[in-house]
Amino acid sequence: MTAPTLFDPERPAAVMVVGPPARYRVAGLDVSLTGTGVATLGGTTLIPSTGRRKDTIVQRRTRLKGIADQVLTAVGVVDLAVIEGPSHHSVGGSVWDRGGLWWLIVDGLCARDIPVAVMPPMSRAKYATGNGGSRKAAVMEAAQRRYGAVLDNDNEADALVLRAAGLDWLGVPLAEVPDGHRAALAGCQWPEREAVTAR
Template identity: 35%
Template sequence: MSIPGLIAPGALSPTADLVAAPGGLRVIGLDLSITSTGVCLPTGATYRIKTRSADADRRLLQIRDALAAELAEHRPHLAVIEDLPTKMHATALKIIGKLHGVVVGALLDADVPYAYVSPATLKQYAADHGNADKARLAAAAYLVAGVEFADDAGGDQCDAWWLRAAGHDHYGQPLFGMPQAQRDRLLKVEWPEVAR
């Protein structure tokens, strides 16, 4: 099944053209991780920003700079970010907190408003189950849009793809059909004003 405005995840290439989504809304989805940040561009293309632990805190700059370049090129109207899990080890929380800080700084520099979606809300929206695993989210993406995610063992690209879809859905420009009960899960999110 072909959905207008969607590019197969993992098909990102330097020559990929910007595909206009319904109504021209441009949303970027971000699943932040210090080792493998999932990105879904406004075109629908997905990829991961992978870093090496040997680079220590320099990884923050690598991710920030890569995202700043995407923001400059694609000029999204909105970024949708997966929020921190409610239960996280203190050591992991420190580094992911730093990462969220540098990414929000890049978004502010680019004048891109952003929304945070909790992992449970994203799973409820995508798969109608707050504890859905990565395989279930990937299967749901395949069912609604026929997309698959290459090289995505951790589900980073899949989560970013669903975050982009959630943004489109909330602003009345859904990329595909979803049950209303699942759409209603997005009412829990604090969505910003978006200028287009």
């Protein structure tokens, strides 16, 4: 009787095969007080919200915290979050509340140890269309065409483009884009690459 072995001597030793690139989980976030777009591996979603100019501080805080909590739930656990940066020339809406919401979401991501990248609006438009001055409708049309996505609104389109840019930066693009479009990645604030690992 022979002693049992942990392997079959008749079978050749396993050879390590290099597989496809790592499958990163990347989220794209287009933050808005009225409808935040979120794009993840599972698809795109819109988190709507309404408020009034005469809302009290408590009401405004409750609204912002509610939006942030829903966004973080929609994001889940990811390897990288790409969020659209503030539009410095924007004069509409409540600048204070919009900035506060942006920081609540970024703070929540950082608290989960999720690396965060910031993509300026013009870089997002350039990555999608090749033109940093493109309007949201053009970005949405480009996103639908390039990624074959069915998108209900421009917030989700922007979020999808942000997610695609993050995957491209990681070397696993969602789709091939022209070099002129990819040049937009240089205008973004990226985390240390070593901090982003496929989990």
